[in-house]
Amino acid sequence: MSFVVATWRYFVFRKGAQIGIFNTDGDKLIDCKSFSVKPIQIQSSNQAQALDENKVASLLRPLRKLTSSMFPLDTSKVNSMDPESYKSDPSEGDIHTHVKLPKLAELDDVQSQPSVSYLIRPLPIRGRFDxxxxxxxxxxxxxxxxxxxxxxxxxxxxxxxxxxxxVIGPSKSFKKLLIIDIPDRSYYQNTVNNESFFQKSEELGEEEIGLVYHFIVNFQQIVFMC
Structure with a gap:
């Protein structure tokens, strides 16, 4: 979580935003008002790896310090209308010189975690009453x-x-949206060989995929053709 929060450099919280969090541990279909989402978990082809707990602790320490500066408990340090009342100058801390985050693989056993892709189906719009x-x-x-x-x-x-x-006109259907996440090379083959992207049923819909987003790291410019 510290790693994720530390990357929220340009994220702006909106008080009025209604955010729903769904658990994607399984392959259960997520139904929303106007669309459905099918999480597709894909395992890495690499074996799980052991981590050095001391190294992980040393890497997490500056991340926690960074997140505490982003979301300080003592807001008087930065929110006071009187600059003279500031207890410290955030720009003076050496934490601001850390501009490169450690690799996530150094913090957690990421190879044992599946990547999650999403098949999004806009629900058909019912025809008009004649x-x-x-x-x-x-x-x-x-x-x-x-x-x-x-x-x-x-x-x-x-x-x-x-x-x-x-007395009701035909429903209007829309093509599906596929979001594919390939964190590194070890997930590539299992992703391109996965048939779950193209499954059709009454629950998943009979529509074709019309748009694909690829999240691919730059490992020698692998091109994924869909």
Missing amino acids: AVAAKNLKIERGAKYRELSIGNPVYNTEGTLIQPEQ
Whole structure:
């Protein structure tokens, strides 16, 4: 967490932002109001590695100091309207000379952790209710219109059963968005050989992938073709 927070150099917190956090430990589909997200976990081809706890502690120490400067407990140091009241000058600390973060692999056994890619499906938009078609089918206005609009069949004035698709236009579908994360070379083969990206079902949808974002580190400019 210290490593993540230390990289938030340009992140601005918004008090009004509603952020929902979902656990992606499994492959459970995440349903939202207008889209669904399928987390896809991909394991590294490398074996887990042992870390030197003393080295990890020494690397984390300056990171924790950096994050404490970014989010100080004593806000009077930087928030006072009177500069003369500042207890210290943040620019004088040698922490500001540390401009290069340690590699994440030096802090944690990252090879034992899967990368997580995301298959995002915008949910289809239901077609519009055709009032003219409903009138021609001799359906009474009001409650029966509402029932049809939510997908329930109704009887018209002549006792004929009318299905929703007779008065509702076709749904509008959208192509999926795929976000692929390849942290390093050890995840590459397992990623390009993964079939989960192209699975189709009633739950996942039958739409094709229309847009792909690649998060790839620069290991000899590997080109990923999708």
